[in-house]
Amino acid sequence: MRPIIKPMATSLLAALALGGFTSAQAQEDKLFIFNWSQYMDPEIIEAFEEKHDVEVVENYYNSLPEMFSKLRAGGKSQYDIIVPSNYFVPRLIETGLVQELDHSKLPNLDNLYPRFLDPSFDPGNKYTAAYQWGTTGLIYNKEELGEVDSWDVMFDEERNPENPFSLISDGQVSMGIACAYLGHGYRCQDTEQWKEAAKLIINTKGRNNFNGFADGTPQLQQIAQGNIDAGMSYNGDYLFYADEDPEAYENVEFTIPKEGAEMWVDSMMITSEAPNPDLAHKFINFILDAEVGAQLSNWTWYSSPNEAAKPMLDEILLEAPATPTDEQMERVHFTPSLKGQQLQTFQQLWTDVQSR
Amino acid sequence: MSSLLAKRKSASGPGHWGQTTHLLGTIAPGILWIVFFLVLPSFYLMSIAFMSNGPYGLPELPLTLQSFRELAGFGFLGWSPGNLYTLARSVWQTLIATVLVILIAYPLAYYISTQPASRRPLMLLIVVVPSWTNQVIRAFGWMNIMSPDAPLSDLAASAGLISSEMGLFPSNFAVVLGLVYNFLPFMVLPLYASFERLDGEIVQAAHDLYARPINVFRHSILPQTLPGLMAGTVLVSIPAFGMYVIPELLGGGKSMMVGNLVASQFAEASNWPLGAAAALIMILATLGGLMVLRRLGQRLGGGKEVVL
Numbered sequence: 001m002r003p004i005i006k007p008m009a010t011s012l013l014a015a016l017a018l019g020g021f022t023s024a025q026a027q028e029d030k031l032f033i034f035n036w037s038q039y040m041d042p043e044i045i046e047a048f049e050e051k052h053d054v055e056v057v058e059n060y061y062n063s064l065p066e067m068f069s070k071l072r073a074g075g076k077s078q079y080d081i082i083v084p085s086n087y088f089v090p091r092l093i094e095t096g097l098v099q100e101l102d103h104s105k106l107p108n109l110d111n112l113y114p115r116f117l118d119p120s121f122d123p124g125n126k127y128t129a130a131y132q133w134g135t136t137g138l139i140y141n142k143e144e145l146g147e148v149d150s151w152d153v154m155f156d157e158e159r160n161p162e163n164p165f166s167l168i169s170d171g172q173v174s175m176g177i178a179c180a181y182l183g184h185g186y187r188c189q190d191t192e193q194w195k196e197a198a199k200l201i202i203n204t205k206g207r208n209n210f211n212g213f214a215d216g217t218p219q220l221q222q223i224a225q226g227n228i229d230a231g232m233s234y235n236g237d238y239l240f241y242a243d244e245d246p247e248a249y250e251n252v253e254f255t256i257p258k259e260g261a262e263m264w265v266d267s268m269m270i271t272s273e274a275p276n277p278d279l280a281h282k283f284i285n286f287i288l289d290a291e292v293g294a295q296l297s298n299w300t301w302y303s304s305p306n307e308a309a310k311p312m313l314d315e316i317l318l319e320a321p322a323t324p325t326d327e328q329m330e331r332v333h334f335t336p337s338l339k340g341q342q343l344q345t346f347q348q349l350w351t352d353v354q355s356r
Numbered sequence: 357m358s359s360l361l362a363k364r365k366s367a368s369g370p371g372h373w374g375q376t377t378h379l380l381g382t383i384a385p386g387i388l389w390i391v392f393f394l395v396l397p398s399f400y401l402m403s404i405a406f407m408s409n410g411p412y413g414l415p416e417l418p419l420t421l422q423s424f425r426e427l428a429g430f431g432f433l434g435w436s437p438g439n440l441y442t443l444a445r446s447v448w449q450t451l452i453a454t455v456l457v458i459l460i461a462y463p464l465a466y467y468i469s470t471q472p473a474s475r476r477p478l479m480l481l482i483v484v485v486p487s488w489t490n491q492v493i494r495a496f497g498w499m500n501i502m503s504p505d506a507p508l509s510d511l512a513a514s515a516g517l518i519s520s521e522m523g524l525f526p527s528n529f530a531v532v533l534g535l536v537y538n539f540l541p542f543m544v545l546p547l548y549a550s551f552e553r554l555d556g557e558i559v560q561a562a563h564d565l566y567a568r569p570i571n572v573f574r575h576s577i578l579p580q581t582l583p584g585l586m587a588g589t590v591l592v593s594i595p596a597f598g599m600y601v602i603p604e605l606l607g608g609g610k611s612m613m614v615g616n617l618v619a620s621q622f623a624e625a626s627n628w629p630l631g632a633a634a635a636l637i638m639i640l641a642t643l644g645g646l647m648v649l650r651r652l653g654q655r656l657g658g659g660k661e662v663v664l
Contacts, residue, residue: 063623065623065624065626066623068626069622069623072414091412094412095412163521164504164523166608169609169624171624171625191433195433208518208519208522209519209521210610211522211523212607212608212609212610213608214609225500225503226503226505227504227523229521339411339412343411343412343626344409344411344627347413347625347626348426348431348433349433351439351620351621351625351627352431352436352439353438354612354616354620355438355441355612356437356438356441
């Protein structure tokens with residue numbers, strides 16, 4: 001979950017690159033991975049290439065809808081592995097863009113923590129194997145705002161009349177925290193509650209210190225530059241940036257507000273017409289290896305779903321915010337997977353929120 | 357087709373046949389290009405606009421006008437003016453940006469045309485050079501310039517225009533500024549071409565006939581620069597109306613334009629028919645705008661050379 005920027009230029013380039021690949025992709029010794037950008041340790045790729053004497057081609061997306069549209073536009077036969085977040089899994093399955101995993105080829109699946117086996121969005125792990133997990137919390141500048149433990153720095157004009165803040169551009173997450181703030185819980189799915197949340201966000205948009213919607217990673221850059229004093233971002237990215245430039249992030253804190261926030265799992269899946277499903281299984285099994293799993297998390301700064309990897313993880317990944325405390329765990333929730341009429345209702349509300 | 361050509365051939369002799377093939381050879385690549393990359397995709401887009409939205413955003417049968425109703429605000433949750441705001445905002449911001457561009461570019465182009473011939477290419481180059489850098493990078497540049505603690509924001513804050521904690525972006529102001537900055541060269545160049553061809557004797561004649569300065573401008577300068585002005589207006593206002601990058605980056609979701617609405621319906625909102633309908637309305641609005649400009653050109657005394 002590390003989107004950088006999503007201008008047209010990148011999509012265009014990707015489209016061009018895609019066109020170039022179509023002819024070469026049938027080759028046996030190539031594996032095509034479609035993943036979030038900056039989400040894979042290059043050394044892991046090298047090790048896999050060496051072990052199986054193959055070539056791994058990586059392509060990147062910055063948002064789940066972007067990935068979804070590309071798969072629908074023919075990508076389901078151009079990539080082998082994708083790494084979507086939990087709430088996109090059901091719609092990938094229902095639209096026939098992914099195929100079932102062959103568990104006999106994934107002995108390392110047992111390395112995962114029990115709670116990542118048989119997840120609610122994919123009972124029995126028929127289609128997914130967990131890759132990394134994390135939370136989308138509140139980032140704030142403690143020098144400007146003092147201690148913060150509530151989303152009221154976004155939604156209460158009296159709590160924060162002046163300091164600029166951003167909401168996240170992922171509609172379901174922004175609406176989720178608005179719902180949570182209103183007391184309906186992060187996972188609210190009732191149309192009336194949604195409407196109330198939409199109204200809250202529209203009012204918030206009208207306030208002078210609302211700094212707009214942005215993706216999680218750019219918000220981390222903006223808060224370091226002082227453009228915003230509060231925002232929403234991912235725990236692993238927060239740690240990554242704070243480690244890169246400790247001075248700029250000296251006053252920036254990451255927290256899970258008392259009303260609740262998002263927890264997500266990104267999982268590996270194999271596309272329905274993958275050119276090389278056999279190699280894709282080998283790769284998934286490779287990532288699920290204890291040592292490789294630890295190496296991956298130590299590189300991404302995100303928590304590992306791999307129980308066997310735990311002894312080899314960096315110390316910092318085992319404490320908050322990388323791994324939420326037990327008390328915080330009660331407050332974080334999966335974003336609900338919407339479908340059918342419910343999805344349409346949500347999209348219409350969110351389009352209205354954006355276009356006002 | 358071949359029988360038609362054969363008839364032509366027998367009717368008008370071998371000389372014409374040669375001409376016909378020559379003509380076909382010349383225009384065929386252009387026509388094929390337009391048919392395959394403009395006409396067919398446009399029809400495809402139009403047909404999507406009249407389809408129903410499937411459960412995950414893919415267009416489905418039956419044909420319906422639902423997308424246009426939604427665009428007008430009639431969703432299944434009751435009427436809401438969001439999309440109309442976006443359309444109105446696009447028209448309004450395009451209008452302001454175009455007027456500002458004209459106000460800046462007109463004197464600038466005149467000034468350049470009065471300079472010694474040896475210096476003009478360099479000055480034009482300076483106008484154009486910024487557009488050699490990618491639009492996205494320049495937008496990020498403006499984000500830095502307009503961030504909270506930058507001099508420009510401090511100035512605005514001390515004048516009481518914004519709160520001292522805030523930057524100048526994201527805002528409608530930032531979007532208009534971005535549009536003006538981005539499209540200025542597209543107005544300066546055609547205007548400069550007009551000024552360069554300006555017949556000074558006509559202006560002189562107006563002076564000799566004791567025309568007041570305003571009338572000299574109105575009757576002798578403006579009509580002569582009208583072709584450049586009209587061409588510039590088209591080059592500025594049409595891309596500005598469909599602009600995606602600048603409202604996305606400098607508007608921060610507070611200042612959505614119709615280009616962003618289209619993009620969002622094809623991407624995160626997953627409603628291709630609504631996106632296609634918005635794109636269709638965009639095309640129609642552009643055509644309407646061109647017709648208004650044409651009228652305006654004629655009203656201002658432009659002759660045949662005001663080609664629109």
